[in-house]
Amino acid sequence: MxxxxxxxxxxxxxxxxxxxxxxxxxxxxxxxxxxxxxxxxxxxxxxxxxxxxxxxxxxxxxxxxxxxxxxxxxARPSLEEGRDLFLTRMALERLVVETLSGNLTREQIDTLSAHIAGEEAARTEHAASIRLAGEFHTLLAQMTNNASLIRYVNELVARSSLILALYGRPHSSECAVSEHRDLLDKLIAGKTEEAAALMAHHLDSITARALLPTENSIKDVLATYALAEGLA
Missing domain, CATH: 1.10.10.10 (Winged helix-like DNA-binding domain superfamily/Winged helix DNA-binding domain)
Incomplete structure (x- = not known):
């Protein structure tokens, strides 16, 4: 004992x-x-x-x-909770992008670059890959020095893992690493709108992977079966 x-x-x-x-x-x-x-x-x-x-x-x-x-x-969040979570996360992470764009220090850039390198090295390790992908977002939030923003982004990123565990499609680490690298490049260059659009696209992909229902979801579900039956 x-x-x-x-x-x-x-x-x-x-x-x-x-x-x-x-x-x-x-x-x-x-x-x-x-x-x-x-x-x-x-x-x-x-x-x-x-x-x-x-x-x-x-x-x-x-x-x-x-x-x-x-x-x-x-916890076992519902799909409705998940939908609200990702909507809130998108709004808060846009604020993170707007705060950091063009304002990253050399030390912060080096820290983010090292983290992305760690993500790339862990691509074949499922659990580590998911955790590191989330930590990239919390790391960005920490660099804003906004205590409220840091707290809420940390909580939302953590809860996202529960949504993905319950309802999610497989995690694509290669996509996450590539988009994180592109996002860092745009933040360094101060391309705020491009960085915000990329962050929105990135989080949209996570939301889609979490299987949150959309009006077209039935089409997505039946697409493979229709093709197999010669109906597509």
């Missing part, structure tokens, strides 16, 4: 939160998975109190559901 350790300075509580959040974003803990405090505490070597604190924080971020008399579980 792992030894329970104290939480001097809150460091252990933060570590528990980060460990659980990463497991959820990596889809190692899928939507709906139960999160028993005793099992988590034993595995991470911390008290149930610290686990409970982390779960409460994750519930505030929309990643965990705290169910009375049933314990905690990874």
């Amino acid at each position: 792992a030894k329970k350790v104290s939480d001097a300075g809150g460091g252990r509580s933060q570590a528990v939160h980060r460990a659980l959040k990463r497991a959820i974003i990596d889809q190692a803990l899928p939507p709906g998975a139960k999160l028993p405090e005793d099992s988590i505490g034993e595995r991470l070597g911390v008290s149930r109190t610290l686990v409970r604190e982390a779960l409460v924080r994750l519930s505030q971020e929309g990643l965990v559901e705290l169910r009375p008399n049933k314990g905690a579980a990874v």
Whole structure:
């Protein structure tokens, strides 16, 4: 049994939160998975109190559901919630682009370039690829130095992983890396409208991959079958 350790300075509580959040974003803990405090505490070597604190924080971020008399579980957002999430994310990330366009420092450019290189190196690792793709967006938000924008983008990017885990098509890492590189180039050049349009297209692709219904979705679903039957 792992030894329970104290939480001097809150460091252990933060570590528990980060460990659980990463497991959820990596889809190692899928939507709906139960999160028993005793099992988590034993595995991470911390008290149930610290686990409970982390779960409460994750519930505030929309990643965990705290169910009375049933314990905690990874959240299962509805398609309607997902639709609202991506609409909000598009608006906020346009603001990120407008804030950063033409204003990136050399250090920030180097940081983003290194991150994109890391994405490229992880293309064959499904969980790492998804996590790094999301972290690119949170990294951009952090560079705005706008505390509210950073908080909301972080939460929306994390919740996007739940939508994709529940309803999503396979992740295309090559597309994400290419678009991230193009976006960085436009931000460096100060091409604000082009960067905003590319970000919108990029997030549209993520939304489509999340299988959010559109009026044409039935056509997309039946296209392959129509071709197979000679109806196309």
